[in-house]
Amino acid sequence: MALATSPPEAGEAGAPGRYSSDAAGLGRLRAGVFVAPALLLIAAFLVFPALWVLYLALTNYRLTGAAAAEPQFVGLANLLDAAANPEFWSSTWLTVEFVLGSAVIGQVGLGFTIAWLLRDRRGPLKRLVEGLVILAWILPGAIVSFLWVALLDRDGGTLNALLGIQGFAWLLDHPMLSIIVFNIWRGTAFSMMLYGAALGNVPPSHLESARLAGASGWQQLRDVVFPHIRGHVLTNLLLISLWTFNDFTPFLLTAGGPDGRSEVLAVHVYKVALQSGELGYGAAVSAIILLINLVVAVFYLRLLRRRK
Amino acid sequence: MTRFVLGRIGFYTLIAVLLAFFTIPLLWLVTAPFTSDPTYEIKIPGFTSDPTSEVKAPSFTLDNFRAVAEHPYALPSLYNSLVLSVGTAVLVVILASLAAYALSRVRLPGRDALLYALLLLSSIITGTAAMVPLFQLAVELNLIDSQLGLILILTGGLLPAAIFMLKDFMDSTPKSYEESARVFGATPLQIVRHVVVPLVRPGLATVGVWAVANVWGNFLMPYLLLSDVEKQPAAVITYTLYTEGGQANLSMLSTFGLLYSVPVVLMYLFVSKKYGFRFHGGIKR
Numbered sequence A: 001m002a003l004a005t006s007p008p009e010a011g012e013a014g015a016p017g018r019y020s021s022d023a024a025g026l027g028r029l030r031a032g033v034f035v036a037p038a039l040l041l042i043a044a045f046l047v048f049p050a051l052w053v054l055y056l057a058l059t060n061y062r063l064t065g066a067a068a069a070e071p072q073f074v075g076l077a078n079l080l081d082a083a084a085n086p087e088f089w090s091s092t093w094l095t096v097e098f099v100l101g102s103a104v105i106g107q108v109g110l111g112f113t114i115a116w117l118l119r120d121r122r123g124p125l126k127r128l129v130e131g132l133v134i135l136a137w138i139l140p141g142a143i144v145s146f147l148w149v150a151l152l153d154r155d156g157g158t159l160n161a162l163l164g165i166q167g168f169a170w171l172l173d174h175p176m177l178s179i180i181v182f183n184i185w186r187g188t189a190f191s192m193m194l195y196g197a198a199l200g201n202v203p204p205s206h207l208e209s210a211r212l213a214g215a216s217g218w219q220q221l222r223d224v225v226f227p228h229i230r231g232h233v234l235t236n237l238l239l240i241s242l243w244t245f246n247d248f249t250p251f252l253l254t255a256g257g258p259d260g261r262s263e264v265l266a267v268h269v270y271k272v273a274l275q276s277g278e279l280g281y282g283a284a285v286s287a288i289i290l291l292i293n294l295v296v297a298v299f300y301l302r303l304l305r306r307r308k
Numbered sequence B: 001m002t003r004f005v006l007g008r009i010g011f012y013t014l015i016a017v018l019l020a021f022f023t024i025p026l027l028w029l030v031t032a033p034f035t036s037d038p039t040y041e042i043k044i045p046g047f048t049s050d051p052t053s054e055v056k057a058p059s060f061t062l063d064n065f066r067a068v069a070e071h072p073y074a075l076p077s078l079y080n081s082l083v084l085s086v087g088t089a090v091l092v093v094i095l096a097s098l099a100a101y102a103l104s105r106v107r108l109p110g111r112d113a114l115l116y117a118l119l120l121l122s123s124i125i126t127g128t129a130a131m132v133p134l135f136q137l138a139v140e141l142n143l144i145d146s147q148l149g150l151i152l153i154l155t156g157g158l159l160p161a162a163i164f165m166l167k168d169f170m171d172s173t174p175k176s177y178e179e180s181a182r183v184f185g186a187t188p189l190q191i192v193r194h195v196v197v198p199l200v201r202p203g204l205a206t207v208g209v210w211a212v213a214n215v216w217g218n219f220l221m222p223y224l225l226l227s228d229v230e231k232q233p234a235a236v237i238t239y240t241l242y243t244e245g246g247q248a249n250l251s252m253l254s255t256f257g258l259l260y261s262v263p264v265v266l267m268y269l270f271v272s273k274k275y276g277f278r279f280h281g282g283i284k285r
Helices: A028-056 A077-084 A086-117 A124-138 A141-151 A158-163 A175-200 A204-212 A217-245 A250-254 A265-275 A279-307 B002-034 B063-070 B074-105 B111-124 B127-140 B147-171 B176-183 B188-199 B201-217 B220-225 B234-246 B250-274
Strands: none
Touching: A028 A279, A028 B074, A028 B111, A028 B127, A028 B147, A077 A279, A086 A124, A086 A175, A086 A217, A086 A265, A086 B002, A124 A175, A124 B002, A124 B250, A141 A158, A141 A175, A141 A250, A141 B002, A141 B234, A141 B250, A158 B002, A175 A217, A175 A250, A175 B002, A204 A217, A217 A279, A250 A265, A265 A279, A265 B127, A279 B111, A279 B127, B002 B063, B002 B250, B063 B074, B063 B250, B074 B111, B074 B147, B074 B188, B074 B201, B074 B234, B074 B250, B111 B147, B127 B147, B127 B220, B147 B201, B147 B220, B176 B188, B188 B201, B201 B250, B220 B234, B234 B250
8 A cells, every 4th residue: 555655666667557566576567477478388288279179170170181181161060970970979978987987986985995994094004005006196107007908918917817717808808897997096096195184174073972972983974074075075076087087098908999898088089080080070079078078177166166 | 892803804804905906906017027028917036047947936037127228219218208297397387486476476457367267277178178189289380299399288288287286385475585685676587586486495396296297107198299209208108019019028018117117106205205295286187
């Protein structure tokens, strides 16, 4: 307020606006200069592609041939094609399986279970379990997917050897199950850490009095713990669903096969757009993915805001 | 009492199952590189001196590491991964800290809306949603097979989340130091370098490590945009090694995989030792 009368710095006399109350003399103009390089890159490589994919979705753009040089505007034809394409629908349902199986049941369920089991523990056992789960999360996807290719191999894989069975082709006969279990293995760390922190916020006195009142473990979970962490469960669910929905790693495990039986939408886009060269159609599927992402992310951010 | 004992048994059974689930897939990665002629099955290499002996355990060897060193693309691809991830991390940290500082200290009109839009954008625009336009953009701008181009594209994708994380750090540092530096005539860039950066160093380190880890493991974007095998990072080389002609070279793959994995593990150990393993706002990729 009173600071507004402080003298402007030399060389800034002509700058628009009164900048003087800003900390450290960082005027609005300078602030703009600080923000600009970041915004430029974000605009070029994040915002523009998102808008451009919406445009490409309305063209018959192709990787090769006449439509590569001069793409025609075709309106909603790509979307109609998608709606009439059984491969699009099978990819959609496989993606629903993938998200429900690995994110909802697996990562939220398993992540909470681990956090709950280790809630009161300190020491090496807790560090060992948590360390291994986090290791699965941070190792490069290209490596861990090959580890699973080796593990699940029909003839020489360790899983069949451990189970004492021969010739069971996990990846070929149960590609979705393989991918879902793999994704649970790989993605549980985030949920585990989140629930570990959330459980730390449940007041021990509430649990103690429930225990004294004779509540069973299950009742304690349902009536004391769950009401406290409901917000965490919901935001966790939205976030990992979003990640799983967009995950391209299944490609590394099965390349969408056999016969498209593990071709989730992320892999479908790659196959139709960059392998078959139907860029316009691929963009239309991408645009659908983008809009679904938008809906989920808006829900997520609204929940976050309400919690603040 | 019986209930307590049963509870303990149940607890340790569950923990044992969990440990097996998370350990078994990793065992191959730590045994196969040291095994002569590894197979898919996990075998602990033994120290048999006589290769013709009847002992079933495969023998311990370091030859696989020599084979990786001699492979024309293996070690160079690790170098490429380093260039891409460090290049991106440096750019992300510099640009995000400048932007976060300005957004934290100055009330620009529409600032909150901008931050909200950034957070929204970074979570909805993924490689899957943007692969077609990014591929086309790279073709048009002549950025195919350009590591610098890929660095810029990756930086654009990571910046919003990085700005968000850093703004949090900046908001919690006191402004009084900057004001006194200003009284002594420091320019804003000097203030950022000599006052703000030392204060938010843990934040910069977190964002830098997060960016490195993100790019180190990234497969889709380099796979799409780098077709020259001499420029490809380890993620893409790994994939081409194991899809090559259906017959994967397992000693090469496992050894290379181990070398490719060790840096992220070391980085994780360093971070969790130095800063505790916190994570911010649930950001993974």
